Amino acid sequence: QWQLTQSGGSSVQAGGSVRLSCAGSGFMFGTYCMAWFRQAPDKSREGVAAISGGSRRVYLADSVKGRFNISRDDEERTLYLQMSSLKPEDSAIYFCATSTWGCGLAVESFNIWGQGTQVTVSS
DSSP, rough: OEEEEEEEEEEEEEEEEEEEEEESSSOGGGGSSSEHHHHOOTTTOOOEEOOOOOOEEEEEEEGGGTEEEEETTTTTTEEEEEEOOOGGGOEEEEEEEOOOSSSSSSSGOOEEEEEEEEEEEOH
């Protein structure tokens, strides 16, 4: 059974840093695209960052370029999102996800989701 388990949500002040983790189980983790999405209150879920199987390609939303970094440790079966220079508008529930057929930042490309973790950035 495919499963993604998240950890690392936090409340921080603007300018701070947070690292999110997402552990995968029940599937060949290193083979598949992994991604981070976020959803703020009353807003649609949006893609933040994605990394292809084998780390050959990285996708980053324009709003996080230069501040966020996505990485994966396939031996540990874990996906990471390192977030720096956080802004209040980064506050959201963050979800990790994996896709069985594609990669990128489109929500509809992903079909397996983590449980979500809250990140709150105060000004």
